[in-house]
Amino acid sequence: MKLLMIDTSSQSAGCAIVEDGKLLGENYTNVNLTHSQTILPMVAMLLEQTHVKQEEIGLFGVTVGPGSFTGLRIGMAAVKGMAHALGKKCVPVSTLEALAWNMCGYDCLVAPVLDARCSQVYTALFAWQGMQLQRLEEDRACSITELGQRLKNVKNPVFLVGDGAQLCYNILKEEIPGLRLPSPAQIYTRAASAALAAERAAAAAVDPAQLEPSYLRLPQAQRELLARQKMKMV
């Protein structure tokens, strides 16, 4: 069965079609955040390039967060619209889990990190071993400092992926010598990876109306988060 995945959850945007573990095609861009203008033309182009008709799509997938507020709503709306029109189901995929799939095939630890701003990240921890992905930590929001403390005690190496990977790598690399960045081709969310994750989770497919974005709350006293740096600046 053909699965069409859409990802607009963070800095990059993309779509991909997979069929029984085979990637038929993928479109990817990482320019300004104008996903609402780019994603549907990208899907149309992908269908054309792969000679796949809309009606051949048996299942949809979408990265449901955590991630960008606007981005999550764009992806959700696009997939809901298409799946509803075609009477198909949708597989919700955690953006962080989709990122972990960028490292499929490498036995390693993966810490996906999305920039939540104000020195905060959305993160989780996964281990790949022999084509099996094991989740070691739930999706959560924390400060980059806390992430550093958590990863210090983890056995090396740990690959950082996601739109916060470079940022966290720069801040933490001295403290945690086992930190690694993969190829730039694997750093950002890739619809192809997300699609493979969705295929594996196909049993969790829901009706489009039931899709909901997963926004993670930040643990810090929120008022402090907005005021904190003010004190530093004065």
Next chain:
Amino acid sequence: MIHWTSHSVAETEKIAEGFAASLSAGDVIACRGGMGMGKTAFARGLARGLGLRDDVSSPTFALVHEYTDGRIPLYHFDMYRINNFEGLYSTGFFDYLEQGGVLLIEWSENIEGALPEGTITLEICRGADENTREIRIEGGRF
């Protein structure tokens, strides 16, 4: 630092219109100054200077207005009612930072900790009389 004295709404708009020439995509302008000082009037001039044809009004209720009909888009925020991170997140503020436009933020005092590096500060204070305003730009490359 740049300083102007304005004697009318029209002059404030004119000043802002001229100032727009020194702005480029990605700039963030944080406004300070009390109620009714002329921040929205400044926004109107700025939009014109950026080559935008949209009508500019106070984003008090919508929290953000997008002006996109022209050269460089202007995203105009009013943070008066924003008092926590989730509130700010759900205005899409962090996404607008990446959209290649200019951001003008009224009541930026409320989101001080989330302003990016290089933020330009705009301060408007009452001058010698009711229709006079002291306008000051500093921070970032000013």
